[in-house]
Amino acid sequence: MVVADDQELVRSGFAMILDAQPDIEVVGEAGDGAAAVALTRSLSPDVVLLDVRMPVMDGIEAARQITAEGGSRILMLTTFDVDEYVYDALYAGASGFLLKDVRRDDLVHAVRVVAAGDSLLAPSVTRRLIADVTSRRPARAGDPGAAxxxxxxxxxxxERETLLLMARGASNAEIAARLFVSEHTVKTHVSNILMKLGLRDRVHAVIFAYDSGLVTPSPEG
Structure with a gap:
């Protein structure tokens, strides 16, 4: 994986934690978004950890370029819990985001989840954030949720039922219980949903569900 952050201590700290794991190898570090894009092009890592705010090119534009060019998956870092940077990161193709004060174990877990092709959608704070930002900003031309x-x-x-439950934060096991089917069947439904709608992962399926009007944000967020 590649770690990109303009703060050297933060970058090297994350890299050290991740590289110490037996199943994770940090193959490069970058201090700005342009360098992260260049490293990704040359090294083709499975996961790129990107800070949102970086010089030369910010993490949002770097994520957009990386996801447009290849198969590397993006995990964003931000110091802000709820802001439009996260919205923009998700629409740029990120599979999830972390706050910079993330605990060591959560950082490692997040990288593994994203590397496995899933997305960081389980925490309720993420669901509330997605509901909030999609309700506050309209779909734009070129976005995954446009029209x-x-x-x-x-x-x-x-499949619509499955998407609705996904958007409400249900896990595969919870969806299976609600629909009285096996988890394998749910996984098949999820795969079909992503394929038919041309979406990267569950995070973007949830954004789509809100943008399409299939789900509306609850008053409490």
Missing amino acids: PSARLDALTPR
């Missing part, structure tokens, strides 16, 4: 409602027609009724 999405008609695309729902591609889904079967059961």
